[in-house]
Amino acid sequence: MADRILSINPGATSTKLAYFEHDELILSKELTYSYDDIAKYDSIMDQYDFRFREITMWLTEQNMTKGSFDAVVGRGGLLPPVNAGAYIVDDAMIDCLKHRPVLQHASNLGATLAKGVAQAFGTLDCKAYIYDPVTVDQMDDVARISGVADIERKSIGHVLNMRAVCMKIAEEKLQKPYEESNLIVAHVGGGSSASVHKNGRMIDLVSDDEGLFSTERSGGLPLKEVIPLCFERTKKEMTDLTRKKGGLVSYFGTNDARIVEEKAKNGDEKAKLVLEAMAYQIAKTIGELATVLYGKVDGIIMTGGLAYSEFITSLVKDRTSFIAPVFFVPGEAEMVALAKGARRVLVGQEKAQVFKEHDKKAIVV
Ligand SMILES: Nc1ncnc2c1ncn2[C@@H]1O[C@H](COP(=O)(O)OP(=O)(O)O)[C@@H](O)[C@H]1O
Ligand SMILES: CCCC(=O)OP(=O)(O)O
Numbered sequence: 001m002a003d004r005i006l007s008i009n010p011g012a013t014s015t016k017l018a019y020f021e022h023d024e025l026i027l028s029k030e031l032t033y034s035y036d037d038i039a040k041y042d043s044i045m046d047q048y049d050f051r052f053r054e055i056t057m058w059l060t061e062q063n064m065t066k067g068s069f070d071a072v073v074g075r076g077g078l079l080p081p082v083n084a085g086a087y088i089v090d091d092a093m094i095d096c097l098k099h100r101p102v103l104q105h106a107s108n109l110g111a112t113l114a115k116g117v118a119q120a121f122g123t124l125d126c127k128a129y130i131y132d133p134v135t136v137d138q139m140d141d142v143a144r145i146s147g148v149a150d151i152e153r154k155s156i157g158h159v160l161n162m163r164a165v166c167m168k169i170a171e172e173k174l175q176k177p178y179e180e181s182n183l184i185v186a187h188v189g190g191g192s193s194a195s196v197h198k199n200g201r202m203i204d205l206v207s208d209d210e211g212l213f214s215t216e217r218s219g220g221l222p223l224k225e226v227i228p229l230c231f232e233r234t235k236k237e238m239t240d241l242t243r244k245k246g247g248l249v250s251y252f253g254t255n256d257a258r259i260v261e262e263k264a265k266n267g268d269e270k271a272k273l274v275l276e277a278m279a280y281q282i283a284k285t286i287g288e289l290a291t292v293l294y295g296k297v298d299g300i301i302m303t304g305g306l307a308y309s310e311f312i313t314s315l316v317k318d319r320t321s322f323i324a325p326v327f328f329v330p331g332e333a334e335m336v337a338l339a340k341g342a343r344r345v346l347v348g349q350e351k352a353q354v355f356k357e358h359d360k361k362a363i364v365v
Contacts, residue, residue, distance in 0.1 A: 001071045002123075002136075002160065002346075003020075003021070003022055003023075003070055003071070003072060003346045003347065004019070004020075004021050004068065004070045004071075005019070005020045005068050005069065005070065005071045005072070005073075005294050005342045005343060005346070006018070006019050006020075006069050006071075006072045006073065006117060006121070006359060007019075007020070007041075007073050007334075007335045007338035007339045007342075008055070008073070008074045008075070008110060008114055008117065008338075009074070009075045009107075009110065009334055009335060009338065010051065010075065010106045010107060010109040010113060010318050011035075011037075011106050011107075011111055012036070012106050012190065013032060013033050013038060013268075014030050014031060014033065014053060015030075015031045015051050015054065016028070016029070016030050016335060017029045017031070017055065017058065017059075017061075017112070018335035018336075018338075018339065018352045019064075020212075020336075020339040020343075023343060024213050025060055025335075025336070025361065028116070028335065029058055031051075031054050031055065031058060035110060039209050040249065042105050043291065044101075044105065044106055044109060045105050045108065045109065045112070046096070046106050047109065048109060048112055048113070048116075049105065050111060051113060052113060052116050052117075053076075055113065055117060056120065057119070059121055059263070061103075062085045063254065064121050065118065065121065066121060066122075066248060067121075067122070067123050068121050068122070069117070069118065069121050069123070069126050069128060069344055070122070070123055070125070070126055070162075070340075070346060071118070071126060071127060071342040071343075071345070072114045072115075072117045072118040072121070072122060072126065072127075072129070072132055073086075073114055073123075073127075073128070073129045073130065073338045073339065073341065074089070074109075074110030074112075074113055074114030074128065074338070075107045075109050075110040075131075075132060075133075075134075075160060075334060076105040076107065076110055076111060076130030076131060076133025076135075076160070077097050077101060077107040077108035077109070077111065077134060077340065078101040078102040078104075078105050078107065078108055078128075078133075078135055078156070078353065079093065079097065079101075079102070079111055079133055079357075080096070080102060080357060081135055081136075081137035081154070081155065081355075082133055082135055082136055082137065082188075082355065083136065083137075083138075083353060084099055084132055084136045084159070084202070085128070085131065085132065085137065085350060085352075085353060086102060086131050086341050086342065086344070086350055086351075086352040087114045087129060087130050087131075087133070087352060087353050087354070088127055088128070088129055088179060088351065088352040088353070088354060089112075089114055089118075089127075089129060089130060090126035090354065090355065092145070092355055092356075092357060093287075093355040094111055094112050094113055094115065094196070095136075096355070096357050097111055097112065097188055099257065100357075102135060102156065103153075103156070103162045105134065107133070107134055107303075107356045109130065109212075111128065112228045114128035114129065114332075115128040115131065116255050117347065124250055126163075127352070129341070129342050129345060129352055130308060130337050131149055131160065131337065131341035132159050132160040132163050132164075132252035132337065132341065133159065133160070133254070134156055134157065134158070134159060134160075134288075135154075135155065135156055135262050136155065136159040136163075136169065136202065136204045137154075137155040138155070138201045138203060139153070139202070139203060139204055139205065140203045140204065141153045141249035142365065143203065143275070143292075144311055144338070150287075153207075153210075154207065155202070155205045156193070156208075157187070157193030157195060157196075157206075157207055158187035158189075158191065158192075158193050158209065158304070158332075159202065159205075159246075160334050160337050160338065161303060161332040161333055161334050162185045162193070162195050162197075162200065162202070162303070163305070163337070164185055164187060164333040164336070164337035164340075165226065165301050165303045165329040165333055166178055166181070166197050166301065168236075168329065168333065169183065169275050169299055169301050169327050169329070170212065170298075170299075172182065173325075173327055174298055176298075176300055177200075178197070178200050179199055179200035180199060180200075180295055181197070181199070181298045181299070181339045182196075182197070182198050182199070182238065182293045182298045183196070183197040183296055183297070183298060183300070183301060184196050184197075184286050184287055184289045184293075184299075184300045184301070184323075184324075185300075185301040185303065186212065186282050186285060186291060186300075186301070186302050186303070186304075186316075187303050187304040187332075188212065188214050188253060188278075188282060188303075188304040188306035188307065188312075189214060189304035189305040189306060190214060190215055190216050190217075190305075190331070191208045191213075191214050191216065191217050192208050192212045192213065192214035192217060192219065192282075192283075192304070193205060193207050193208050194206045194212065194285045194286065195205060195289070196289040196292045196293060197290075198286065198293060200312050203292065204289065205284050206288070208243075209242060209243075210286040211281065211282040211284075211288070212251065212282050212284075212285045213246060213247040213248075213277075213281055214246075214247045214248075214304075214306070215247050215248045215249065215255040215256070215257055215280075215305075215306070216241055216243065216244055216245070216246060216247050216248070216249050217242065217246045217247050217333050218241070218242040218243075218246030218247060218250070218253050219247070219281060220232065220310075221242070223330065227236075227262075227359070229241075242347060242356070246279075248260055248274070248278075250285045251270070251274045253275070253300050255314065257275075257305070257309055257312075258309075259308055260274065260275060261275065261309060262310065263312050266278050275309075275311055275312060276292075276315060278306070278315050279312045280315070280319070281312075281314070282302065282306075282312070282316050283316050283319035283320050284319075286300055286316075286320045286323070287319075287320065288295075288321070289356050290323045290324075293327075295323065296322050297324035298319075298325075299324050299325050299326075299327055300324050300326045300327070301315070301326075301327045301328070301329060302316055302321050302326070302327075302328050302329075303328070303329040303330070303332065303333075304330075304332065304333070305330070305331060306329040307328045307329060307331070308331070309332040331332055338348040
């Protein structure tokens with residue numbers, strides 16, 4: 001069975017590549033870009049040629065040629081609400097990501113890059129896929145109600161990693177299928193989101209502007225303070241403030257939690273307080289999501305870069321272990337999750353879906 005798969009994960013300042021044969025990681029690379037490399041492009045999609053060129057150069061250096069891949073899979077971006085699992089990349093999807101993304105985000109390039117690489121380096125049958133995109137929506141209807149009739153809560157978060165780590169912990173630690181497990185997972189890195197998984201469905205999700213803050217995102221903010229600011233600043237300034245200059249960046253001018261932790265260790269009281277607040281907000285969000293499951297929780301998981309931090313993880317555990325066992329999966333399992341998803345399609349365990357743009361109202365930021 002031919003299953004040579006390339007996973008592509010475009011991030012804000014990097015593109016991660018990983019090449020798998022039969023689920024085994026053979027090669028990986030993180031192509032990193034400077035602020036200046038990226039800053040000259042008006043939109044994420046304008047970065048396509050630059051990123052594609054860099055990917056092509058690296059693949060060529062690795063002796064990859066036309067016919068090297070049986071499938072190429074990218075991190076799925078900000079499409080309107082979609083199902084979990086695999087989607088085949090087609091023109092309708094690319095058109096939507098180019099012209100009508102729900103949000104500007106590097107992951108919007110995943111589908112287009114996967115298609116370009118599949119054409120240049122794939123076999124004749126090689127298809128491009130995305131898997132578990134950022135906007136997978138399995139939310140219960142009750143969770144969609146925001147409190148304002150014109151505003152609907154949306155399922156937008158780190159779905160690829162959250163679903164992958166839930167499956168991993170269910171199988172490896174709880175010894176039961178994901179489809180029979182009740183789990184809460186918080187992803188905290190550059191961005192943050194948290195979700196609740198009931199018997200294999202992600203029935204509620206706290207997005208990166210609703211609850212916990214992260215290294216760069218503000219999380220939820222008091223509206224009484226935010227509304228006046230919106231009249232003093234532009235839409236772009238407000239978006240940057242909450243999405244790029246929020247969280248640790250706002251307090252310390254760095255998105256590197258290790259630097260802040262070092263400050264705290266050296267006696268900086270403000271650094272200690274803000275890190276404590278970060279753990280407090282992660283725990284509070286987990287507590288909130290426990291109510292969705294009426295407290296019947298099999299496991300709590302924290303993942304993302306902040307799950308490497310002893311300081312944060314011990315505080316989160318102290319506040320949440322009364323609910324259920326707490327597990328930490330530092331970093332992310334996205335590259336493997338992408339490849340496994342594409343492989344399931346190649347071996348016929350899963351059928352790739354076709355994206356259909358429907359008339360649900362998208363929030364465009
Ligand atoms: N050992 C560690 N201790 C504390 N923080 C860490 C550690 N390793 C990584 N981090 C933090 O994780 C954050 C990056 O998280 P990550 O999930 O990789 O973000 P993203 O993928 O969104 O860029 C950075 O702030 C980094 O400082
Ligand atoms: C927009 C939700 C996905 C997300 O925040 O990803 P990053 O943390 O990688 O920016």
